Amino acid sequence: MLRHRLAACALLAGALALPAFAEEAKTPTPKELLAKSTPAEWRTPDPRNLLVMTLPAGRVLIELASDYTPLHAANLRTLAHEHYFDGLSINRVQDNFVTQWDDPASDSDPVDESKLKPLGSARKTLPPEFTRAIDPKLPWTRLPDGDIYAPEVGFSEGFPAARDPKRGQTWLAHCYGAVGVARDIGAQSGNGSALYAIIGQAPRGLDRNLAVAGRVIEGMERLSALPRGPAPMGFYTDPGQRVPITSVHLAADLPEAERPRVEVLRTDSATFAALIEAKRNRRDAFYTVPAGKIDLCSIGIPVREKK
Amino acid sequence: MLRHRLAACALLAGALALPAFAEEAKTPTPKELLAKSTPAEWRTPDPRNLLVMTLPAGRVLIELASDYTPLHAANLRTLAHEHYFDGLSINRVQDNFVTQWDDPASDSDPVDESKLKPLGSARKTLPPEFTRAIDPKLPWTRLPDGDIYAPEVGFSEGFPAARDPKRGQTWLAHCYGAVGVARDIGAQSGNGSALYAIIGQAPRGLDRNLAVAGRVIEGMERLSALPRGPAPMGFYTDPGQRVPITSVHLAADLPEAERPRVEVLRTDSATFAALIEAKRNRRDAFYTVPAGKIDLCSIGIPVREKK
Secondary structure, eight states: OHHHHHHHEEEEEEEEHHOSSSSTTTSSHHHHHHTTOGGEEEEOHHHHGGGEEEEEEEEEEEEOOOSSSSSHHHHHHHHHHHTTTTTTEEEEEETTTTTEEEEEGGGGSSSSSGGSSOOTTOSSOOOOOOOEEOOTTSEEEEOOOOOOOSSSEEEEEEEEEETTTTTTEEEOOOOOTTEEOOOOOOOOOOOOSEEEEEEEEGGGGGGSSSSEEEEEEEHHHHHHHHHOOSSSGOOOOSGGGEOOOEEEGGGGGGGGGGGGOEEEOOTSSHHHHHHHHHHHHSSTOOOOOOOOOOOGGOOOOOEEEOO | OOHHHHHHHHHHHHHOOOOOOTTOOOOOOOOHHHTTTOOEEEOOOOOEEEEEEETTEEEEEEOOOOTTSHHHHHHHHHHHHTTTSOOOOOEEEEEETTEEEEEOOOGSOOOOOOGSSTTSSSOOOOOOOOSSSSTTTTTEOOOOOOOOSSEEEEEEEEEEEEEEEETTTTEEOOOOEEEEEESSSSTTTOSSSSSEEEEESSSSTTTTTTTTTEEEEOOHHHHSSSSSOGGGGGBOGGGGGSSSSEEEEEGGSSSSSSSSOEEEEOTTSHHHHHHHHHHHOOTTTTTTSSOOOOOOGGGGOOOEEEE
């Protein structure tokens, strides 16, 4: 009586196209597809674009989108280099929306500016970088199934992204795991000292209104499974509920032996295309109706430990 | 220096169209819209369609979709009435996918059938109910922005749903909070004794392949913020990690004084339409580019304590 275990297997299918029974599957499994991938299809994130956040529960890796939000990436490098985030905390977790970390002193109302941690040599404000001009030199793997929010969606340099060719604009999408820059009402008021990660249904209405500075590539569950805050918008009310940030280092600032050894599947690789196609059309016995479609934010990007 | 708090306010906007500054907002806030709602726009869930799940952390309310999956609703009423779920547990939490509860004895491999909790007078298998015929008598509030998975999407009786008029079919969508029926490889193998709730980006590829039996209308964070399981597919490995289910009662089986006193905004009400429109087009100062669109699974349905 394998019903439940099988149901579980079949359910996983939804997550990354893993059939319930490999032997009955006509759609290759992710495992099978990844086993056939070539070393050249994997990339090692540039240590200058990799933030290593250490929480009491473990490590969270964030890859910075240096070609999409370069000024924000630069400011985040500075903040990490100068240990700005060390000792700050996660102060807000709102169900089906965001986990946010920043200086808890900034969340009081009114804010006592004398209590704020100085930003050091980081810039206090930045140009918006909510969109950028389409550059044919940047890789673009377009998805075939369209999108209700943007004329085109796909992947670029490992990030789910959208495009409007008529306007010549492209931008990163607020998918699960996206790391965005909180800001004040002014479009130029963000600087990276307050960041949020998307932990629910993609709030794509934020696209083009906030800078997506990067994406969580490891340890997402350390942000998504935290207790939701009881106050409006998910703020913690008791300072004891806050999750302390041990440190946020730029991988490039770490001795080479201490840098995370991870590889990410290239989103312009044949194996990634095959993974997407396998997920679009499930042809194993469990599925009575393959969707034939996939939305941008439902596609996971494989990450593995580097050998 | 209100930057972070304001950023947080502005961010919430993504969740349910709450502007950062009510006084500057041109888009009405949900609070303003709800304040103008009439009593007739709210409905009290039928106690025969309301499951009250009690976990150590508190209550989770699930409304059954009796017009979409009537046989599954009937079986779930029987299982609850006969205390099938009491003493079982949440055994699987897979990040960005599902939280699943069932008989933990069914998750071993191989399963020792003698250890399984009997289903009592509930049916062992059920017809699929993955879709149903479109019935003009059922309310249908169509969304204007389309969908990549289905010809039409919208709301029916409080549930996010999809339609294919050419095939004459309609079905409930696997949005955040949807409660589905895990099953074996056979389409008729589900019975409701193993259920899952969606806790991440909507896995719409499951639509029409599994029965959506209901939707969490309260207490979602008690399912979504649980620790993710370390085993493949998010299964807990240590029985001590499992979250015990104190009880699952049908509200109709409870004395009237003990029934949850909640009301849900009707999804065919003018106020719900106004909430959707406010979320589609944010016109407060924070937003530089209103999306002009909204996807089915990004719309929350207000629930309130009954006065």
